[in-house]
Amino acid sequence: MKKDYLRPLDFKQGRVDMNHGAGGRAGLQLVEELFARAFDNPALRQGNDGAVLDLPNIPGGHRLVMATDAHVISPLFFPGGDIGCLAVHGTVNDVAMLGATPLYLAASFILEEGFPLADLKRIVESMATASREAGVPIVTGDTKVVERGKGDGVFISTTGIGAVPVGRDIGGANARPGDVVLVSGTLGDHGVAILSLRESLEFETTITSDTAALHTLVAAMLAAVPEGSLRTLRDPTRGGLATTLNEIARQSGVGLLLDEAAIPMQPQVEAACELLGLDPLTIANEGKLVAVVAPEAAGAVLAAMRDHPLGRQAARIGTVQADEHHFVQMATRFGGRRVVDWLSGEPLPRIC
Amino acid sequence: MKYVDEFRDGALARGIADRIAAELQPGRRYSFMEFCGGHTHAIARYGIAELLPPEVRMIHGPGCPVCVLPIGRIDQAIHLALERGAILATYGDTMRVPASNSLSLMKAKARGADIRMVYSATDALALARANPQREVVFLAIGFETTTPPTALVIRQAAKEDLANFSVLSCHVLTPSAITHILESAEVRQYGTVPIDGFIGPAHVSIVIGSAPYQHFAEEYRKPVVIAGFEPLDVVQAIGMLVRQVNAGRAEVENEFIRAVTPEGNVAAQAVVSEVFELRERFEWRGLGEVPYSALKIRPAYARFDAERRFALDYRPVPDHKQCECGAILRGVKRPTDCKLFGTVCTPDNPMGSCMVSSEGACAAHYSYGRFRDIPVVSVPA
Numbered sequence: 001m002k003k004d005y006l007r008p009l010d011f012k013q014g015r016v017d018m019n020h021g022a023g024g025r026a027g028l029q030l031v032e033e034l035f036a037r038a039f040d041n042p043a044l045r046q047g048n049d050g051a052v053l054d055l056p057n058i059p060g061g062h063r064l065v066m067a068t069d070a071h072v073i074s075p076l077f078f079p080g081g082d083i084g085c086l087a088v089h090g091t092v093n094d095v096a097m098l099g100a101t102p103l104y105l106a107a108s109f110i111l112e113e114g115f116p117l118a119d120l121k122r123i124v125e126s127m128a129t130a131s132r133e134a135g136v137p138i139v140t141g142d143t144k145v146v147e148r149g150k151g152d153g154v155f156i157s158t159t160g161i162g163a164v165p166v167g168r169d170i171g172g173a174n175a176r177p178g179d180v181v182l183v184s185g186t187l188g189d190h191g192v193a194i195l196s197l198r199e200s201l202e203f204e205t206t207i208t209s210d211t212a213a214l215h216t217l218v219a220a221m222l223a224a225v226p227e228g229s230l231r232t233l234r235d236p237t238r239g240g241l242a243t244t245l246n247e248i249a250r251q252s253g254v255g256l257l258l259d260e261a262a263i264p265m266q267p268q269v270e271a272a273c274e275l276l277g278l279d280p281l282t283i284a285n286e287g288k289l290v291a292v293v294a295p296e297a298a299g300a301v302l303a304a305m306r307d308h309p310l311g312r313q314a315a316r317i318g319t320v321q322a323d324e325h326h327f328v329q330m331a332t333r334f335g336g337r338r339v340v341d342w343l344s345g346e347p348l349p350r351i352c
Numbered sequence: 353m354k355y356v357d358e359f360r361d362g363a364l365a366r367g368i369a370d371r372i373a374a375e376l377q378p379g380r381r382y383s384f385m386e387f388c389g390g391h392t393h394a395i396a397r398y399g400i401a402e403l404l405p406p407e408v409r410m411i412h413g414p415g416c417p418v419c420v421l422p423i424g425r426i427d428q429a430i431h432l433a434l435e436r437g438a439i440l441a442t443y444g445d446t447m448r449v450p451a452s453n454s455l456s457l458m459k460a461k462a463r464g465a466d467i468r469m470v471y472s473a474t475d476a477l478a479l480a481r482a483n484p485q486r487e488v489v490f491l492a493i494g495f496e497t498t499t500p501p502t503a504l505v506i507r508q509a510a511k512e513d514l515a516n517f518s519v520l521s522c523h524v525l526t527p528s529a530i531t532h533i534l535e536s537a538e539v540r541q542y543g544t545v546p547i548d549g550f551i552g553p554a555h556v557s558i559v560i561g562s563a564p565y566q567h568f569a570e571e572y573r574k575p576v577v578i579a580g581f582e583p584l585d586v587v588q589a590i591g592m593l594v595r596q597v598n599a600g601r602a603e604v605e606n607e608f609i610r611a612v613t614p615e616g617n618v619a620a621q622a623v624v625s626e627v628f629e630l631r632e633r634f635e636w637r638g639l640g641e642v643p644y645s646a647l648k649i650r651p652a653y654a655r656f657d658a659e660r661r662f663a664l665d666y667r668p669v670p671d672h673k674q675c676e677c678g679a680i681l682r683g684v685k686r687p688t689d690c691k692l693f694g695t696v697c698t699p700d701n702p703m704g705s706c707m708v709s710s711e712g713a714c715a716a717h718y719s720y721g722r723f724r725d726i727p728v729v730s731v732p733a
Contacts, residue, residue, distance in 0.1 A: 335402075336402045337399045341719040
């Protein structure tokens with residue numbers, strides 16, 4: 001009897017077709033020759049519909065943290081990254097922002113018929129590298145294929161699980177008047193890198209996306225100060241710093257006062273926003289965090305951030321104040337004061 | 353940022369503001385209108401109002417291209433995209449202007465209209481080249497700043513003999529709007545809008561020059577100071593206006609000499625007058641019908657005129673009854689005088705056009721300055 005023979009996937013010329021999502025042999029082949037090979041780890045190797053996982057031993061016990069994030073970015077490849085590593089970093093960061101150690105990831109792919117297998121391979125390998133570098137394995141997943149025109153190449157949804165020690169309470173509702181607001185580095189890099197590739201807007205820039213997994217930075221910050229002095233951690237992704245700070249102000253029922261001159265920003269980012277009529281505070285970041293810290297711990301946290309490769313340009317940008325209207329205000333570099341508001345809709349360029 | 357930060361120097365601004373305060377004549381109040389949305393935006397974004405002495409009041413003018421676009425024009429654009437199958441291209445801010453039937457271009461897009469945001473008129477032309485089987489209409493809005501690029505693409509389309517490209521021209525003119533405000537009953541007779549002078553537009557003046565403002569200074573005895581959009585420009589211009597008022601002068605002065613000349617950009621003016629001619633009347637949101645205040649495409653380029661090509665009728669649509677955009681655009685009311693402000697009308701759900709663009713008086717105040725309406729108790733850190 002002849003051995004089963006399956007022609008290997010053509011990662012040079014091949015494309016995703018409806019068979020890859022039909023539940024037959026073609027789908028299995030895509031999983032085995034691409035996903036399982038790239039993400040390889042013991043849990044995935046079990047080959048079941050789900051993964052059976054071990055939890056770490058944290059003295060004093062732990063609670064589980066779970067976060068999920070869908071990635072629909074365009075373009076799929078951009079300076080400094082791609083949708084693959086972004087899908088890993090985004091969810092690792094969401095888990096880390098609760099003070100948890102990220103442990104496992106699950107990933108779902110929605111592929112559009114006709115999507116080149118070469119691009120898919122590039123994305124999956126980038127995800128595998130990001131997951132390996134972060135030390136957070138992708139232990140289960142799913143693939144679906146939609147007809148041409150019903151997707152935008154590839155959508156990736158990732159879910160992460162992490163563990164946080166019992167008693168640790170880091171969240172958006174914990175900011176108190178007098179607390180200090182820190183950011184881990186320059187703002188707007190990711191959004192401007194993406195904008196520079198948009199159709200009809202292409203401009204040449206040296207700016208690359210800041211996409212990065214922030215859990216080791218968070219661990220360094222936590223280790224530097226007593227439990228309880230880190231009140232809030234959040235990554236200012238869509239909507240930028242402005243949106244994140246307004247969320248914190250609303251959740252905590254406080255106001256914030258920022259110092260514009262202290263907010264770190266690359267001159268190229270500032271210039272691109274100036275040219276396009278966009279507010280850099282509303283532009284997305286993928287490798288930065290905002291921390292609200294007890295005043296007495298601010299110095300130590302800031303020092304720990306600056307000692308970490310992802311926090312070299314960390315800065316103290318403002319303070320929390322009592323304000324029943326929950327305004328985020330900013331002392332402008334010019335010497336005036338203004339509200340830093342939620343972003344309304346998409347950031348659209350002004351006309352004049 | 354080089355060549356920008358120099359014009360955002362806070363210490364220098366405080367120095368000028370102190371000088372302004374020292375030069376005010378006792379008991380006198382000063383009201384100046386900044387015509388341009390760009391200045392409105394700068395005043396709100398940099399907190400310039402806080403630097404000024406309380407005797408100096410800035411009145412926001414109608415120079416925000418998105419704000420003065422009447423509902424009827426957006427309705428025409430939506431009609432073209434939803435019912436006539438055209439690809440409609442337009443500038444970013446225009447997407448959110450409220451139209452009839454609770455629609456906007458953005459909402460029409462969600463209902464299947466093919467609406468594309470472009471960054472320049474050239475991009476609209478490129479869309480037409482790339483989609484030869486579709487009608488592509490460019491909804492062209494703006495003052496004299498955005499008119500020359502529209503004229504250029506129309507000329508280019510003629511040269512290429514593009515059969516599927518047309519422009520829905522909503523280009524408007526600054527000087528006629530200023531005249532309209534100065535002629536309005538509120539300014540002339542009742543004095544409810546005490547305008548002591550104008551901050552003249554920055555980018556518009558680069559194109560038209562400083563000469564066209566001479567008329568206001570002479571005929572209406574109002575000083576005009578043309579100013580750049582940087583905050584230091586604005587503070588400096590306010591100081592120059594105060595000095596003119598104190599001296600009883602009414603002259604056109606140019607603070608923005610690094611860009612504005614008396615005659616303006618002559619090449620741009622030439623291409624505009626080759627392609628466009630005056631409209632006898634045009635409806636402005638807030639100001640109503642203003643004679644000779646807008647541009648239409650000349651008969652020689654008629655095939656690129658969307659109004660002719662699609663035989664469009666113009667149907668004026670009144671604003672929401674309680675919307676005060678009209679009075680705000682004329683300087684009669686402030687955003688906070690409107691009952692809708694900050695309640696049902698917010699940047700996320702604009703009822704009136706002043707809440708749409710960040711250059712609009714309402715959106716600028718809501719997004720950047722609304723804490724001033726409420727005393728905030730601050731706890732020292």
